[in-house]
Amino acid sequence: MVQIPKVPSESALPSPLQRSVPTSADVARLAGVSRATVSYVLNNTSAVRISEPTRRRVHEAAKELGYVPHAAARSLRAGHSRMVLMPTPHVAVGGLYSQFFNELQWALSRLDYTVVQYGGVGLRGDEAARAWAELRPVAVIVPSGGLGPEGVAVLKRSGARAVVMLSPEAVDGAHVLILDHGGVGYSAGRHLIERGRRRIGVVVPQEPGLGIYSRPRLEGIRRAVNGTEATVTELPLAYDEQAAGRLAANWRSLDLDAVFAYNDEYAMLVMRALQDEGIGIPDEAAVIGADDLMLGRLLRPRLSTVHLDLPAGRDLAELVDRAVREPGLAPTTHDVLGATVMHRESS
Amino acid sequence: MVQIPKVPSESALPSPLQRSVPTSADVARLAGVSRATVSYVLNNTSAVRISEPTRRRVHEAAKELGYVPHAAARSLRAGHSRMVLMPTPHVAVGGLYSQFFNELQWALSRLDYTVVQYGGVGLRGDEAARAWAELRPVAVIVPSGGLGPEGVAVLKRSGARAVVMLSPEAVDGAHVLILDHGGVGYSAGRHLIERGRRRIGVVVPQEPGLGIYSRPRLEGIRRAVNGTEATVTELPLAYDEQAAGRLAANWRSLDLDAVFAYNDEYAMLVMRALQDEGIGIPDEAAVIGADDLMLGRLLRPRLSTVHLDLPAGRDLAELVDRAVREPGLAPTTHDVLGATVMHRESS
Incomplete structure (x- = not known):
């Protein structure tokens, strides 16, 4: 392993003009509109009609100030996030899994979810669930087994509307795609x-x-x-x-x-x-x-x-979205792993 | 691809006893302490001395209620999170990268950071930076190039104290580990x-x-x-x-x-x-x-x-931690990729 040279303390310059983080109030002030209007425009709310010039003014003010909406604040207001959490697999994954994951992520982002992968190194099972719950995801997709009914309950009590597992076996409270x-x-x-x-x-x-x-x-x-x-x-x-x-x-x-x-x-x-x-x-x-x-x-x-x-990423994304929109949906299990022998020369 | 069977609408049962998400106020009430005490205990604040029995009572109440602290709320209070965001690489990664990443993640979690990988499928460069900024990470590690000075500025304006890139070339505003x-x-x-x-x-x-x-x-x-x-x-x-x-x-x-x-x-x-x-x-x-x-x-x-x-994950984690604690630290560049020929039979 190559050592990263220690940064000498002398290079700690005085903080260069610490600008404070711009807020939606700053944007509202610059655009001459209310904070609610800023929120409607930047969150693309379709329920409220806002004129095109106002919309443009808000976007320009946001751009000028370098304002980016705060996902956590938005989720606190909304009572839930659009975050779908997936733990990073514990084992090195091959190209097959990468392709499946990219497709799933793409499909979820088209449904307006933000997918984050959470590194659970050293955490297993229900202990991991507690760490994930701190991020208050609206849904959790567990790509391998290892989470028990208690972990599922922790996540649901913390506001996750759906827990979807790809697992060799069914788990109470979770939608499970049985990988046979x-x-x-x-x-x-x-x-x-x-x-x-x-x-x-x-x-x-x-x-x-x-x-x-x-x-x-x-x-x-x-x-x-x-x-x-x-x-x-x-x-x-x-x-x-x-x-x-x-x-x-x-x-x-x-x-x-x-x-x-x-x-x-x-x-x-x-x-x-x-x-x-x-x-x-x-x-x-x-x-x-x-x-x-x-x-x-x-x-x-x-x-x-x-x-x-493997199951199609798009179908899995739709199951997640359905489960989020209908939290009362009874947990379901589906057998989804097909297996076909490719006979070549070694057998 | 195997199709996931559509879930029939009939299986949408009435929501089973929707328990509301327990809050720290519920824990405080059950434990008979203030909300501040709950927060001190569960966040392991060392600045405040709290007796062992009180500590135990809070933990037991939290466990009984299934309470999990809310990372986003905590970060809003604190003004910053402990979240280190790493975009998921665009290309399928080999075992070499997986090992490096696991080591880095392990080292950061020991420094009390939460590492999340953010899937940036379809987003490139500064557009990706805007999406990352919404999560208000305290630091961002970009494991490959592609982020320009504007993207770095967006992240910093949104509260990221450190942007660390592993990149073939230097980028204004970021600490860069030059992978040669x-x-x-x-x-x-x-x-x-x-x-x-x-x-x-x-x-x-x-x-x-x-x-x-x-x-x-x-x-x-x-x-x-x-x-x-x-x-x-x-x-x-x-x-x-x-x-x-x-x-x-x-x-x-x-x-x-x-x-x-x-x-x-x-x-x-x-x-x-x-x-x-x-x-x-x-x-x-x-x-x-x-x-x-x-x-x-x-x-x-x-x-x-x-x-x-590759650089040792622990050294990189220390650089991130240093940059977070000293946001005024002038961006640094380090050459970190060693290359050694392993001569075998094919050459």
Whole structure:
């Protein structure tokens, strides 16, 4: 890490002409209108008719003074904000999530919501909910599980009209989009069995925070082998070359003929280690990942994978907006994760 | 995309016992203390001595009522917030940035700041600054360039005490950590020349938003070849297999002997396309990436890369805190990006 040089105290110059923050009263004075008129114009209130010249005068005065409305003051007056809070995911997110998030954010901003992501490093579950509640968001979208019914209640008591979770399971009081990661594992398992594999290893990543995805994926594979002669073997694995090298060195004694590698990045790691050990893919070991990342197509043999269909950001934004406008709406659950096997060369 | 089923209107039940949001006055009444005492206790004010039993009573009352302090109200009273705002990057971020960001966030939360990431989809430059200003952050950290002196002024007039940018260039009014991406290109160029290469192709990614990184990297390579007999050829490239395939098919007519591929992900794409075309790496084409991602070590031949040393999150957090406490501090610039070539097998 590069050190940022300490700023020497000598460079602390006397504050240069500290201008005070302009207020809507300053704007009203300069434009020669009431504060209420300033508020109507700058908040684009359609309920009140204001002439075009007045509107222009207010905008020009605001611009001249550099006035920006104060979201917190506005939300205190209105009794609620237009802020939709999303905690930052705990784990590094891939391109798939980034794309989904950008689409969601775009759709919410078109519905006049302000999306903020709140960094919850070190906070988990209901403790995190308390920190989020301090910002008084009108809605909270939790993109992964981990929030319980108590956390949901804290948020609602603090004025959140909607709590929407993307979660592997239902949670009391929240609208939940069930991401059926079991289906991802199930699809991978069915595929391997159909390709004639019978002794399936399943990578269980050891990074903290991934259990909520990896457990249902593992259970999905177990469901797929149920009633067949195929077996499932758990393969705990850290995301590093040494751990993968040990797995590959043990491969032949494990007596497996296939591996579901949790996702494409783990699959790349495992495939490389197996190839370095001289194990033929797919002959000696069929490999399948999940997420359908570009890198899987760049591997040789090309990586088979499970493609995930995340919910459309626009549909999720509409659910949030509906729930905000109708706080009495009974919490709903929807199954929203589609899973499709992309068969390539590695399986 | 999976469609979220529309919620039928029938499920809009009458609002279940709408409890009103508890206030600090409710907590004061239940605990039998003044509102000021509630505020002192819950905000951990050390200036006022309050007995342990009173403290406990306030905490218990707050817990019973489910009261959470209101950050916006507190910041209106205090005249400023403890909110540090960071815009969400426009481009998908890799693991390197995630790690830096987590460390920064952790360090700021230990200094009692609340970090929120603001989604600025569709907003650029000074227009974005206006949207950020509405949240009245006490400090703004801009992790990439794109904000001009006017945007900085808008933020400062709205009460931001510090604007800190990680940027390729200095900006009036802001503390700027200069990320010298030119040094990344320069290091890669020097390395290739030392390895005997003379006709260097430089990948220029066509994804929008990457120009602020790719332009200085290209200039850095030009600096490295300056005064040598080596030449630089720009290779515009989209991040897809077809574009890489066309580049590889043309490779021999381009008459190049090396390529700096912008980063490791582009390097993986280019290397695959060249290998599929039967072009030997590094003999016919030396390849070097940047970022030092795990995937480069998993390629064969192993990918040479430029390792970036980002500033330590803790040092950056301290700079922010210092600037908040001393708003008169003259804006400073620091060069903070270190670049080290990791020579492996591809060059």
